[in-house]
Amino acid sequence: METGLLDELNEAQKEAVLQTEGPVMVMAGAGSGKTKVLTHRIAYLLLEKQVPLDAILAVTFTNKAAAEMKQRVQNLVGENTMWMWISTFHSFCARFLRREIHLLPPYTSNFGILDEEDSLKVVKDIVKEEQIDDFKPKTFRNLISKVKNFPQYKSSNLPLWNRYLRVSQRYQQRLAESNLLDFDDLLVKTLDILKKDPMVLNHYQNKFRYILVDEFQDTNDLQYELIQKLANAHQNVFVVGDDCQSIYSFRGANIKNIELFQKDFPKFRLVKLERNYRSTTQILDVANELIRKNPNQIPKTLYSSNTHGVLPFYYAADSSYEEVMFVIDKIRQLHLAGDSYRDFAIIYRANYISRNFEELLIRYQIPYKIYGALSFYSRKEIKDMLAYIKVMISPEDQISFRRIINEPKRKIGPMLVERLQEYAYETHQTLLEAIPTFPKKGQGSEALKNFYDMIHSVKAQLENIELKNLIDVLLEETGYKEMLMSEEDQDRLNNIYELKGVFKEIDEFYEGTPLEKLSGFMQDLALRTDMDDETEEDSVCLTTYHQAKGLEFKTVFMVAMEEGIFPSEGFNDVDMEEERRVCYVGVTRAKERLFLTSANRRLLFGTYQQMAPSRFLKELFAQKGKPKEKSWEKSAPLAVSKPSSHEEIRVGDKITHKMFGDGLVIQKDGNVIQVAFKMPVGIKKLLADHPSIVKKKDSQKD
DNA sequence: AGAAGATAGCTTTTT
DNA sequence: GCTATCTTCT
Numbered sequence: 190m191e192t193g194l195l196d197e198l199n200e201a202q203k204e205a206v207l208q209t210e211g212p213v214m215v216m217a218g219a220g221s222g223k224t225k226v227l228t229h230r231i232a233y234l235l236l237e238k239q240v241p242l243d244a245i246l247a248v249t250f251t252n253k254a255a256a257e258m259k260q261r262v263q264n265l266v267g268e269n270t271m272w273m274w275i276s277t278f279h280s281f282c283a284r285f286l287r288r289e290i291h292l293l294p295p296y297t298s299n300f301g302i303l304d305e306e307d308s309l310k311v312v313k314d315i316v317k318e319e320q321i322d323d324f325k326p327k328t329f330r331n332l333i334s335k336v337k338n339f340p341q342y343k344s345s346n347l348p349l350w351n352r353y354l355r356v357s358q359r360y361q362q363r364l365a366e367s368n369l370l371d372f373d374d375l376l377v378k379t380l381d382i383l384k385k386d387p388m389v390l391n392h393y394q395n396k397f398r399y400i401l402v403d404e405f406q407d408t409n410d411l412q413y414e415l416i417q418k419l420a421n422a423h424q425n426v427f428v429v430g431d432d433c434q435s436i437y438s439f440r441g442a443n444i445k446n447i448e449l450f451q452k453d454f455p456k457f458r459l460v461k462l463e464r465n466y467r468s469t470t471q472i473l474d475v476a477n478e479l480i481r482k483n484p485n486q487i488p489k490t491l492y493s494s495n496t497h498g499v500l501p502f503y504y505a506a507d508s509s510y511e512e513v514m515f516v517i518d519k520i521r522q523l524h525l526a527g528d529s530y531r532d533f534a535i536i537y538r539a540n541y542i543s544r545n546f547e548e549l550l551i552r553y554q555i556p557y558k559i560y561g562a563l564s565f566y567s568r569k570e571i572k573d574m575l576a577y578i579k580v581m582i583s584p585e586d587q588i589s590f591r592r593i594i595n596e597p598k599r600k601i602g603p604m605l606v607e608r609l610q611e612y613a614y615e616t617h618q619t620l621l622e623a624i625p626t627f628p629k630k631g632q633g634s635e636a637l638k639n640f641y642d643m644i645h646s647v648k649a650q651l652e653n654i655e656l657k658n659l660i661d662v663l664l665e666e667t668g669y670k671e672m673l674m675s676e677e678d679q680d681r682l683n684n685i686y687e688l689k690g691v692f693k694e695i696d697e698f699y700e701g702t703p704l705e706k707l708s709g710f711m712q713d714l715a716l717r718t719d720m721d722d723e724t725e726e727d728s729v730c731l732t733t734y735h736q737a738k739g740l741e742f743k744t745v746f747m748v749a750m751e752e753g754i755f756p757s758e759g760f761n762d763v764d765m766e767e768e769r770r771v772c773y774v775g776v777t778r779a780k781e782r783l784f785l786t787s788a789n790r791r792l793l794f795g796t797y798q799q800m801a802p803s804r805f806l807k808e809l810f811a812q813k814g815k816p817k818e819k820s821w822e823k824s825a826p827l828a829v830s831k832p833s834s835h836e837e838i839r840v841g842d843k844i845t846h847k848m849f850g851d852g853l854v855i856q857k858d859g860n861v862i863q864v865a866f867k868m869p870v871g872i873k874k875l876l877a878d879h880p881s882i883v884k885k886k887d888s889q890k891d
Numbered sequence: 892a893g894a895a896g897a898t899a900g901c902t903t904t905t906t
Numbered sequence: 907g908c909t910a911t912c913t914t915c916t
Contacts, residue, residue: 249905250905250906251905251906252905252906253905254905277905277906278905278906279905279906280906282906302906304906305904305906372906373906375906376906404905407905436903437903437904437905439902439903439904440903440904440905538902538903539901539902539903540901540902540903541901541902541908544908561904598892602892715906716906733902733903733904734903735902735903735904735905736903736904736905738905739905754902755902757902757903758902767903768903771903792907793901793907794900794901794907794908795907795908796907892916893915893916894914894915894916895913895914895915895916896912896913896914896915897911897912897913897914898910898911898912898913899909899910899911899912900908900909900910901908901909
């Protein structure tokens with residue numbers, strides 16, 4: 190058992206695991222087993238060094254990565270890792286702040302976390318109130334974030350800067366009033382406390398005797414400072430990264446942190462992992478070739494023992510339509526040959542490229558999943574329901590209050606809310622508390638009173654019902670159900686019913702009174718983005734390069750490899766190096782097969798444009814020349830049914846449905862047609878002559 | 892409050 | 907060309 194832990198590791202990996210004391214930097218190439226090293230190191234510390242579970246801190250960037258790390262450690266040590274400090278930077282900070290934020294009054298430990306959308310809403314309100322119309326709310330929102338991440342930053346645009354100072358001050362004030370933090374605040378406030386309170390810093394320095402950082406190349410200045418501070422006392426800090434996969438500088442990731450680490454922790458030991466266990470030699474060859482073109486990159490060559498692969502294949506399509514058909518053709522061939530749909534990824538530089546593919550994937554009934562599509566918890570109806578709950582558990586949360594006070598419509602307009610706000614402010618009450626004594630002025634006060642009673646009625650019922658039934662109560666009492674029924678919006682209603690399952694779990698998983706359970710869930714929810722509930726469906730993955738990082742697929746299609754799209758326009762040399770790394774990330778996702786495609790003509794922003802192949806194509810194939818593989822020669826395009834010009838609806842037609850939007854007719858049986866709509870609607874059976882259906886002309890592209 | 896019309900903006904965005 | 911958001915009108 191003890192030996193087994195190290196048996197699975199190669200020499201370099203072993204070194205990284207065994208060097209437990211002192212600073213260690215691991216340069217881990219793509220697919221070189223960095224998660225394995227991280228998890229084995231944690232397991233080694235726990236099992237061999239008898240380090241207590243809560244003396245280890247491991248941080249990464251995504252929930253997914255954190256969850257995987259936790260699970261794999263659990264598998265290795267056979268102990269429950271649920272309460273270990275293995276988390277994202279942000280949830281580490283949230284957990285820290287739940288304990289310590291009382292040091293920054295008026296904040297209290299049950300603070301809420303604002304997502305990007307809500308945060309922008311707050312800024313919008315302020316911009317409106319300040320009657321600023323020469324700059325957009327988004328500009329301020331971006332600036333607020335920028336200054337939080339780079340405190341020394343000042344805009345050279347003076348009018349903007351002056352307005353910014355006012356807006357940001359009010360923004361922070363409003364958040365503090367509502368006991369809310371935005372994502373950046375989690376890091377900022379954590380550092381504030383560690384900097385101003387040496388006792389607290391000391392406590393956490395002693396507590397976390399071993400610190401591990403994943404994806405170190407992606408850390409920004411704040412994240413680096415956090416790690417540096419916590420590790421400074423004991424110096425047992427272990428960072429894993431790959432400078433070749435640094436693709437988030439536009440978001441503040443600072444690759445200089447690699448040098449900074451070497452300066453701050455001069456006794457560091459460097460370990461290089463260059464052996465790749467993911468891809469074939471043929472794929473790694475082009476990846477290595479590409480990254481060599483970056484003058485400022487630390488030289489690194491990935492190698493693999495899987496030398497019997499096939500060469501990457503470049504397909505230069507005439508049109509974007511032809512490009513899509515090539516990809517679909519290949520997927521169908523390989524699927525017939527036994528590959529699962531989940532073995533394929535279509536990767537692109539910008540999200541809008543996915544549209545080209547969606548339509549035809551539906552037409553050919555190839556299941557697909559778009560990464561980064563609107564996640565469940567960011568749907569309006571879900572956020573509304575949760576806002577009702579937040580108003581019940583934290584009455585001081587003005588942002589949630591404002592979100593649902595007139596949703597559904599209760600004749601409580603912005604003017605009335607503004608007056609209530611002023612009154613609440615004068616009397617030092619929350620918006621909700623202020624309602625009963627709010628001086629009556631016309632019919633609006635009646636509506637407010639009803640709202641107040643409704644919230645309290647639901648709150649009272651909460652004690653006596655199962656949590657999963659709360660959804661029904663909310664839907665009824667808030668009038669939300671009535672609203673959706675009258676709009677015939679069954680989809681949204683169904684989405685809300687999905688929450689029932691979630692609430693059933695909350696009931697079982699969380700402790701305390703129903704209100705406490707909900708409160709606990711809400712605190713966790715804000716940092717849980719999309720599909721932690723990773724569905725194991727068998728579908729082709731459509732994704733950007735950025736979101737593909739960390740994933741791997743048997744077959745990868747890198748599409749729209751054209752100048753202006755990838756790389757995009759207007760880059761300087763430094764940007765171009767990062768762009769090249771984005772390409773590198775794409776190539777290194779592929780395990781066995783890599784296809785690169787470009788189109789001569791592409792339908793872009795309404796018109797066909799002449800495109801030139803991406804410079805990266807030449808760079809990738811500089812050594813090998815243009816590769817040719819017989820088995821992948823272009824095959825005849827699959828038959829596509831042509832639409833008729835009659836009004837009669839036929840297979841292949843594009844239609845528009847009143848409720849489901851645009852769809853494609855994929856089957857016809859008498860008057861019954863099957864129509865494929867965009868996800869999440871999917872395939873529906875409908876009557877061809879139904880009045881909701883309008884046939885679109887010009888169904889055929891290209 | 893809701894419909895109709897005008898306008899912008901199309902890179903990436905782990906939290 | 908499409909879509910999301912803002913303005914203007916009823």
